[in-house]
Amino acid sequence: MNLQRTIRNEISTSGIGLHTANLTKITFKPAPINYGIRFVRTDLKDRPEIIASYQNVLGVIRGTTIGLNKEIIVYTVEHLLSALFAFGIDNLIIELDNNEPPVFDGSAKRFVEMIKEAGVIDQCAEKKFIVLEEPVKYFVDDKANAVEITAYPSTEFKVDYSIDYKHPLVGKQHIALTITPENFESEISYARTFCFDYEIESLKRSGLAKGGGLENTIVIGADRIYSTEKLRYENEFVRHKLLDLIGDLALLGRQIKAYI
Numbered sequence: 363m364n365l366q367r368t369i370r371n372e373i374s375t376s377g378i379g380l381h382t383a384n385l386t387k388i389t390f391k392p393a394p395i396n397y398g399i400r401f402v403r404t405d406l407k408d409r410p411e412i413i414a415s416y417q418n419v420l421g422v423i424r425g426t427t428i429g430l431n432k433e434i435i436v437y438t439v440e441h442l443l444s445a446l447f448a449f450g451i452d453n454l455i456i457e458l459d460n461n462e463p464p465v466f467d468g469s470a471k472r473f474v475e476m477i478k479e480a481g482v483i484d485q486c487a488e489k490k491f492i493v494l495e496e497p498v499k500y501f502v503d504d505k506a507n508a509v510e511i512t513a514y515p516s517t518e519f520k521v522d523y524s525i526d527y528k529h530p531l532v533g534k535q536h537i538a539l540t541i542t543p544e545n546f547e548s549e550i551s552y553a554r555t556f557c558f559d560y561e562i563e564s565l566k567r568s569g570l571a572k573g574g575g576l577e578n579t580i581v582i583g584a585d586r587i588y589s590t591e592k593l594r595y596e597n598e599f600v601r602h603k604l605l606d607l608i609g610d611l612a613l614l615g616r617q618i619k620a621y622i
């Protein structure tokens with residue numbers, strides 16, 4: 363039997379957010395069985411809670427935003443949730459004293475370190491999984507982009523991800539992986555956020571990426587890649603897309619057994 367999991371010890375850190383550039387202190391606290399993952403905005407009156415659920419998604423433009431309204435909101439939850447989901451954390455209190463978790467280096471590396479430092483523990487209750495009875499398919503093609511996602515029944519959580527960008531420095535990239543804490547840490551967690559240089563002006567105009575810089579985002583130019591360090595994996599871009607996908611799947615509210 364798989365047991366529900368939380369962390370052993372409370373842990374905190376702080377940093378600036380990718381889109382808001384707000385300095386935020388983030389604290390993980392152990393939570394009881396069947397609690398789920400909840401964000402607590404400690405800076406707001408009555409410390410409102412936002413359950414990490416697809417039902418609370420408010421936006422998906424350049425990041426996943428969840429909230430209850432325009433004020434009780436948390437931007438860019440996907441990197442943090444990706445690490446928690448891969449480590450099988452079912453129950454956790456995430457306190458934030460502002461509206462966006464720190465971006466750190468644009469990857470999930472620091473969140474993995476926090477989870478490992480805090481320690482993962484089993485709880486005395488059976489873990490609940492989403493199990494598929496038949497394949498589920500999503501497809502959209504808006505001319506600029508086409509996305510196809512299919513989830514098949516499986517006894518474990520596996521993902522096979524391909525991207526095909528019409529840009530010579532990205533092109534076709536692929537990764538297939540069974541998602542375990544060990545695989546996530548070594549193969550996915552270091553992959554950083556990226557964008558194209560021609561997008562930056564419109565991102566800034568939309569009020570996004572205020573905390574973005576070469577220390578947390580790989581910028582892809584017409585003929586070169588700009589970053590404070592060289593690529594961490596040859597196919598770092600598809601690995602980061604997989605990181606984001608796992609983070610969004612965490613909003614299902616329970617672990618999943620599927621081949622995606």
Ligand code: ZN
Nearest residue numbers: 440441555606
């Ligand atoms: Zn991302």
